[in-house]
Amino acid sequence: MPPLPEAADRREQSGDGISARRVALTLLDDIFFRRRNLDEALAGSHAFETLRPRDRAFVRLLVATVLRHARQMDAVLQHFLHEPLSALKPPSLVNIFRLGIAQLVFLKTAPHAAVNTTVALAEATGITHQKPLVNAIMRRLTREGFPAMTERDAGKFNTPEWLWTQWMQDYGIETALQMAATHFSEAPLDITVKDHAEQWAERLGAALLPTGSLRKSNGGFIPDMPGFAEGQWWIQNAAAALPAKLFGILEGKTIVDLCAAPGGKTAQLATAGAHVIAVDRSAERLKRLRENMDRLHLAVETVVADGAAWLPKAPVDAVLLDAPCTATGTIRHQPDILHLKTLNDQEKLVMLQRRLLVNAVKMLKPGGILIYCTCSLQKAEGEGQIDWLLSQNLPVQRSPVMPAEISGIADMITGHGDIRSLPLHWAAFNGIDGFFIARLIRHQQGNSHDKHR
Numbered sequence: 001m002p003p004l005p006e007a008a009d010r011r012e013q014s015g016d017g018i019s020a021r022r023v024a025l026t027l028l029d030d031i032f033f034r035r036r037n038l039d040e041a042l043a044g045s046h047a048f049e050t051l052r053p054r055d056r057a058f059v060r061l062l063v064a065t066v067l068r069h070a071r072q073m074d075a076v077l078q079h080f081l082h083e084p085l086s087a088l089k090p091p092s093l094v095n096i097f098r099l100g101i102a103q104l105v106f107l108k109t110a111p112h113a114a115v116n117t118t119v120a121l122a123e124a125t126g127i128t129h130q131k132p133l134v135n136a137i138m139r140r141l142t143r144e145g146f147p148a149m150t151e152r153d154a155g156k157f158n159t160p161e162w163l164w165t166q167w168m169q170d171y172g173i174e175t176a177l178q179m180a181a182t183h184f185s186e187a188p189l190d191i192t193v194k195d196h197a198e199q200w201a202e203r204l205g206a207a208l209l210p211t212g213s214l215r216k217s218n219g220g221f222i223p224d225m226p227g228f229a230e231g232q233w234w235i236q237n238a239a240a241a242l243p244a245k246l247f248g249i250l251e252g253k254t255i256v257d258l259c260a261a262p263g264g265k266t267a268q269l270a271t272a273g274a275h276v277i278a279v280d281r282s283a284e285r286l287k288r289l290r291e292n293m294d295r296l297h298l299a300v301e302t303v304v305a306d307g308a309a310w311l312p313k314a315p316v317d318a319v320l321l322d323a324p325c326t327a328t329g330t331i332r333h334q335p336d337i338l339h340l341k342t343l344n345d346q347e348k349l350v351m352l353q354r355r356l357l358v359n360a361v362k363m364l365k366p367g368g369i370l371i372y373c374t375c376s377l378q379k380a381e382g383e384g385q386i387d388w389l390l391s392q393n394l395p396v397q398r399s400p401v402m403p404a405e406i407s408g409i410a411d412m413i414t415g416h417g418d419i420r421s422l423p424l425h426w427a428a429f430n431g432i433d434g435f436f437i438a439r440l441i442r443h444q445q446g447n448s449h450d451k452h453r
Contacts, residue, residue, distance in 0.1 A: 018121060019051070022047070024059045025099060025125065026041075026047065027041045027059070037340060038063065064186075065106050065107060067339065068338070069102070070098060076147065077097055077101075080140055093122070093127065093130055097137060100117075101146070104138070105141075115139055119131050119134050119135050151184055154184070155177060155180025156180055159338065160339075162342065162343040163341075166378045179424055182332065183335065185431070188430050188431075189235065190236060191214040191216070192234055192235075192268060200227060200232065203226050204227070207429070209238055210407045211241065211245070211406055212241075212245075213238040213241050217430070234263075234267055239434070242406060242435065244265045244269055246439050247269075247318050247320075250269060250272040250273055254274070254316045254318075255274045255277070256312060257277065257279065257320045258307040258321045258322070258323075259281075259324060260322075261282060261288060262288050263288075263292045267298055270298040271298065276300040277302075277312060279302075279310060280307075281304065281305065281306050281307065282304075286302050286304055307321070307356050307360075308352065310359075315368065316364065319364060320371045320373075323349075323353040323374050326341045326376050326378065327375050328377045329377050329423070349381065361442065366443065368441070368442045369441055371440075372386065372389075373436060373438070374435070375434065376434070381436070382418075383416075398416060398438065399439045400439070401417050401437070401439055402417075409421075412425055416438075418436065419435065419438075420435075421434060421435045
């Protein structure tokens with residue numbers, strides 16, 4: 001587990017220390033009780049933005065630790081309490097306990113400091129009457145300890161049952177255990193550069209990955225990093241950078257980027273010389289995409305529309321569909337997924353993905369290429385969707401990916417020629433996000449039921 005930020009113990013009783021914990025508590029309440037994802041909660045927190053950089057980093061660490069271990073924490077808390085966690089008043093008291101356990105058990109804060117700051121947080125949030133309970137539970141934890149688990153067992157325990165069941169069915173128990181265990185480690189920062197990757201790796205203090213992405217083990221304030229303001233690079237997970245590399249030569253071709261925002265793949269396609277039509281149903285998200293393209297000095301066409309219904313004015317050379325999904329392949333970056341996504345969400349997304357796929361096929365000219373991808377680990381949102389599409393008598397077929405096309409992905413290519421990256425891949429490079437990518441090509445002759453509108 002990452003250590004508590006340097007000098008944090010000296011701030012435990014300071015106003016800044018409690019202020020940071022109050023922000024962490026508010027963020028957790030937003031996630032657990034208001035069902036907002038972590039990015040939304042952070043974007044809506046003025047208090048978070050006013051913290052010093054070190055305190056913001058501490059808040060992120062606290063919140064991520066709770067999200068990764070909440071089910072473990074709750075099981076121990078329930079053992080100590082005489083009432084269900086759902087009966088605690090106010091409801092945010094459970095998150096106060098979780099923050100205390102995060103510090104004491106997982107961030108290795110000195111026991112007296114973890115107890116005192118957790119009690120102080122209860123007082124600072126106006127629930128003074130619960131201080132005796134908080135004090136008693138935290139002191140009992142320091143005496144009796146927190147039950148030890150291997151990372152594999154803890155990974156399984158902290159994974160929702162619906163998700164664990166699918167991972168076992170899709171990959172077997174051993175792979176499922178390995179995948180779940182990877183979610184406890186902090187995710188690295190991956191970068192895509194326009195050109196001169198080796199030079200930028202040196203300037204940014206990053207490693208050059210086999211696929212051409214750069215990777216930093218620690219972040220920093222991104223806008224202050226060399227080349228960012230000048231538009232020389234953008235943040236993009238290494239797995240997410242793979243789909244755009246599978247089109248071949250794009251110079252002068254027209255490509256539709258469906259569900260395009262925030263624009264990492266859009267930027268890759270435009271940098272490769274394509275005329276990109278970036279489509280997203282959210283005007284706000286497309287505004288962010290345009291801002292990103294302006295910084296990168298890239299010209300793209302943007303369209304606010306439903307990608308499952310919109311069609312371009314004429315058939316295009318290629319379509320990239322990074323479909324909305326449960327995003328379980330990105331849990332290291334977004335541990336809130338463990339608590340916010342449900343099987344019902346997946347079922348709805350599967351139907352949306354199918355509508356998007358069918359419409360994407362309609363956009364292609366004969367010989368056009370379709371790349372379908374999701375950052376989900378469940379085969380229902382990846383391999384299963386391609387199987388379904390190919391059963392629909394549409395004018396497309398697989399175009400298998402060859403290992404020589406992208407360095408470093410041979411172990412990720414399936415028997416069908418798709419790419420399936422898992423969090424346990426690239427262990428030597430600190431892992432990679434879970435991703436599924438399939439490449440299809442439209443037949444040279446269409447069929448009567450698939451006329452372009």
